[in-house]
Amino acid sequence: MATYFISDLHLSESRPNITAALESFLEETASDAQTLYILGDFFDAWIGDDDSSEFAEKLKNILSSIKSRGIKVFFIRGNRDFMVGEALANACGFTLLEDETVVELYGKRVLLMHGDTLCTADKEYQQFRKMVRNPSWQQQVLALPINQRRAMAADLRSKSLSMNAMKPEDIMDVDQIEVATIMDEYRVKVLIHGHTHRPARHDFDEKGKPHSRWVLGDWHSKAHYIRADEEGIELLQLKTA
Numbered sequence: 001m002a003t004y005f006i007s008d009l010h011l012s013e014s015r016p017n018i019t020a021a022l023e024s025f026l027e028e029t030a031s032d033a034q035t036l037y038i039l040g041d042f043f044d045a046w047i048g049d050d051d052s053s054e055f056a057e058k059l060k061n062i063l064s065s066i067k068s069r070g071i072k073v074f075f076i077r078g079n080r081d082f083m084v085g086e087a088l089a090n091a092c093g094f095t096l097l098e099d100e101t102v103v104e105l106y107g108k109r110v111l112l113m114h115g116d117t118l119c120t121a122d123k124e125y126q127q128f129r130k131m132v133r134n135p136s137w138q139q140q141v142l143a144l145p146i147n148q149r150r151a152m153a154a155d156l157r158s159k160s161l162s163m164n165a166m167k168p169e170d171i172m173d174v175d176q177i178e179v180a181t182i183m184d185e186y187r188v189k190v191l192i193h194g195h196t197h198r199p200a201r202h203d204f205d206e207k208g209k210p211h212s213r214w215v216l217g218d219w220h221s222k223a224h225y226i227r228a229d230e231e232g233i234e235l236l237q238l239k240t241a
């Protein structure tokens with residue numbers, strides 16, 4: 001039995017190969033899974049749990065099927081699917097976790113995050129995050145008709161693409177001081193996160209003690225995932241095309 005971690009699939013109707021890759025990951029690769037952690041940006045966009053479009057229903061069915069295989073599913077919201085709510089969690093049988101959750105993984109304390117809050121150099125993004133994570137902003141948006149929300153999500157996405165295109169590369173990566181600070185705050189030596197689409201294992205010493213930060217990757221051309229069991233943690237990949 002093993003524990004799996006995925007993030008940044010950005011599932012969207014326009015990329016059916018990624019949905020297919022997820023289905024085969026669940027059936028074949030993760031067939032020994034006991035627990036699956038989804039660390040954000042599972043959906044390319046999520047405009048509300050009341051979305052009953054054909055594609056949203058398909059993804060709800062996939063999520064529900066994981067639980068019906070006897071796998072426990074935990075979900076941390078990312079910057080694309082921050083509108084995922086308790087209604088979806090209840091309907092699909094997964095548990096929503098706060099960003100920054102410490103879990104015990106085979107005897108080790110591990111901190112789980114989406115990762116966007118670690119990119120502190122991107123002030124403009126952190127400002128935007130504050131707005132969209134505000135419960136009253138979310139309530140106002142959820143009160144809008146679904147088609148209007150869909151248009152809004154598309155608009156936000158194109159704005160974010162054009163803003164990000166002008167930012168230097170390092171601004172969109174994590175800040176090492178922030179990483180060390182948060183790992184110290186939660187008293188962990190291991191951190192797993194996604195968001196930056198820079199899959200890697202970073203080992204570093206802090207206060208003379210070894211720490212590791214595992215970064216999941218996206219599913220654009222390869223499906224990146226982490227598998228952990230009694231033996232340790234591994235960052236692995238599959239072809240998605």
Ligand code: MN
Pocket residue numbers: 040041078079080114116194195196
């Ligand atoms: Mn993200």
